[in-house]
Amino acid sequence: MAAEELRVRREQLLAELGVVTTVERDPDASVSFGKRVGDGTTEAVERLNRVGTARELDAMLRDVDRALQKLEEGTYGICDRCGKLIPEERLDARPWSVLCVEDAALRS
Ligand SMILES: [Zn+2]
Numbered sequence: 001m002a003a004e005e006l007r008v009r010r011e012q013l014l015a016e017l018g019v020v021t022t023v024e025r026d027p028d029a030s031v032s033f034g035k036r037v038g039d040g041t042t043e044a045v046e047r048l049n050r051v052g053t054a055r056e057l058d059a060m061l062r063d064v065d066r067a068l069q070k071l072e073e074g075t076y077g078i079c080d081r082c083g084k085l086i087p088e089e090r091l092d093a094r095p096w097s098v099l100c101v102e103d104a105a106l107r108s
Contacts, residue, residue: 002076002095006068009096013061020054064096079103 070076077086079100086100
């Protein structure tokens, strides 16, 4: 059942986000690189990676939430943008899909 899978996924994402945001609390905070080449730069790059990860996790979490909402509404499996059916293979691979392949590609 997709709902169960989505809830498990949601818990995982929240846990991962918790780890990431403990280090970097604000994913939108600007990242400043050190002036000198060396430790400072490495640190900035690492921070940049973490910010990217937090953004990705956050976006996925929003999709999971939306997918759960769609299950309740009875629109699960229907693209939020164009109203077409999302292919089953896509839902199997990513149960939190809320857009068809075309619209998901447009969004990013
Ligand atoms: Zn669509």
